[in-house]
Amino acid sequence: MSLAGLRSDRRREIQVRVVNNKGKKFRVPDATILRLPLYLDKLILLQQAGVKEVSSRQLATSLDIKASQLRHDFHYFGGFSKPGRPYLVDKLVPALEEIIGVDIPVPMIIVGAGHLGQGLANYRNFERLGFPLRGIFDVDPKLVGLEIRGVPIRPLSEMPGFVREHGIKIGVLTVPVNVAQDVANQMVAAGVVGVWNFTPTDIRTPPQVIVRNERLAVGLMCLSFKTKRIGQNDELTQD
Amino acid sequence: MSLAGLRSDRRREIQVRVVNNKGKKFRVPDATILRLPLYLDKLILLQQAGVKEVSSRQLATSLDIKASQLRHDFHYFGGFSKPGRPYLVDKLVPALEEIIGVDIPVPMIIVGAGHLGQGLANYRNFERLGFPLRGIFDVDPKLVGLEIRGVPIRPLSEMPGFVREHGIKIGVLTVPVNVAQDVANQMVAAGVVGVWNFTPTDIRTPPQVIVRNERLAVGLMCLSFKTKRIGQNDELTQD
DNA sequence: TTGGTCCTGTCAAAGACCTAACAAGGACGG
DNA sequence: CCGTCCTTGTTAGGTCTTTGACAGGACCAA
Known part of the structure; x- marks a missing residue:
């Protein structure tokens, strides 16, 4: 465990739907929404480092997720590249910013x-x-x-x-x-x-x-729940 | 959306297993772990209000979740009551505290x-x-x-x-x-x-x-993602 | 040109999680 | 005693997410 993740709850859920650039309509899972900021964050770092291209595998491994999941996430928005070519950092950053909604300052x-x-x-x-x-x-x-x-x-x-x-x-x-x-x-x-x-x-x-x-x-109690079980070897395994 | 939930991520996941009071062994889902503190929190409030008994339905609706989910969550630990009788607040609170690991102070x-x-x-x-x-x-x-x-x-x-x-x-x-x-x-x-x-x-x-x-x-960006789409009848067209 | 390698978009299978449904237990009134 | 109304524990099925697999595009070198 480690992430990042906060999950939005399902209790009174707002469902977000998007139409990708091929006209297909999807409901965007909350799990995906949570990962978008992580992608953006890492990409901005890459951009600042002068990196121009990045593959789904590179980006995914640096975030400890599967590349297929990253591509799947991007797929909701129609994808950002073509088969055969990695993503262009300078295109991906503004695209994600626009999707997340931070392209225009939110006061x-x-x-x-x-x-x-x-x-x-x-x-x-x-x-x-x-x-x-x-x-x-x-x-x-x-x-x-x-x-x-x-x-x-x-x-x-x-x-x-x-x-x-x-x-x-x-x-x-x-x-x-x-x-x-x-x-x-x-x-x-x-x-x-x-x-x-x-x-x-x-x-x-x-x-x-x-x-x-x-x-x-x-968050603190979840930490407590898991740390408590660390000592008791039979109850906790890592995959 | 509203949640409560922070989700631990799956990336390098620690799996928690417990043996319930009937000897059955389960892996406790992270989603359940996240809800335990919510249950405890609400129960302490009830306890302070002098409430002695609470049913899964009452507790669940006050947290905007399904009663069956609450019972399912409790089921991982063997259940805290018997069929026919609601939960006793004064028993449930220490039981959850022990499970979460806050029965003994964690410095x-x-x-x-x-x-x-x-x-x-x-x-x-x-x-x-x-x-x-x-x-x-x-x-x-x-x-x-x-x-x-x-x-x-x-x-x-x-x-x-x-x-x-x-x-x-x-x-x-x-x-x-x-x-x-x-x-x-x-x-x-x-x-x-x-x-x-x-x-x-x-x-x-x-x-x-x-x-x-x-x-x-x-968290802030997730908020932005969703608020941005509120005005646009839930749809985003990406070019 | 051809073959090799790396890449993406896409979909289907697998896995994790949630929910509805129900059997069965207790309390109470008649 | 029975019937009613409440409850929980338990499981099977459905839904949401993740993962694996693969077709086909792009580039490169020979």
Whole structure:
């Protein structure tokens, strides 16, 4: 185990369908969606290193997956090369960026400037990946006015107007559990289309709004589950 | 979509096998392992609310999953009730805690006291879930000596000795990418059995050491992929 | 040109996972 | 006692994902 993978759950699932460049229609499995960012990430590294071509086998082995799976994933979008020729890095990168949706910056805000919120606000990478942080909000007057990387913390009451005015697409939810649903409702009403939920609770939204739960405690407990069984040799095998 | 689910990836997979209370042997699917913490979480809430009994249907619907799936999950461990009687909350909670491995506290350290590391260090919940934070480490002399919730930041050089001395089981990796593998090696050599990796890179470890990657950017991109398609009646035409 | 090698797109088989269905057990009321 | 209504454990079947296999294109060297 190792991955990367977060799986979107099946509970109230949004199914994504695409039509590939040959007119065929597919439902894109969540498992594939999860791998797209990994492909992009590795490809950008290759691009920066000046690599021009890469084969499915090279790319797949560097990500510890099977080449056939990678080709299968690409197949949903019609493929990016022709039989016989490896993929061109400089073509693949923008194609994947467009598919994932980071070709155009997706502005986001963080609501809840507690420790986790501040930690995320400081995470420089998001900007680079196409998710510029436009605002941080909190109810606590002691936090309001502080700046994180040039972005000021504003009072929560200003959030809905800010979202509307700046066309914010994604809201990061790092508030206390008990107000999570309420704050999410406000964000959604103001026009946010994606909620990145770090609170350990389920957020209800209308079906047009995507929620992604990042349940840190779950990850930690999975680790615990497996490490616990490491010592007890009869219960754990590696393939 | 909403999930909860982070999925461990299949790439270098550790398979967990258990023997249930009837002597039957199963491989526990990762998907099940991911749900166990959700069950436990909800059950603790019920317990605190004074609820004594809960049926698979009640518990499942509150988590937006199918009751049959919940029973199936429990089945790997032999079941926790008898046909005809609902689950007893006060029995189920400790049973799940034991299965997940949080019945005995699992001491952990955070290596890398940057913003993300500090944010995690401030996250109070881990303590409550059975993962006490025993130490924080960093190379930066400006950070060394600071305290976060009573836990001092120590120089990285002291980390291996500390791990050995305090029997640290889990190491949280929040260092810069370029030193991630090196620091992980040190942790592993010192005796850590689980690595919670927040760096956007793969960590190689011996098979007895479990790595869990928490790739935040992947979650964000999945959100982007889906939100992008919400406006376009679920279809993407690629040229 | 021909043969060899590497490549992709495609599909079918295999595998992992989820779900519906059901037998059987308990509690309760009549 | 029986019938009803709830429950769980268990399994078989269906669905989703991954993997293996292969046809055929592209390049290269002889």
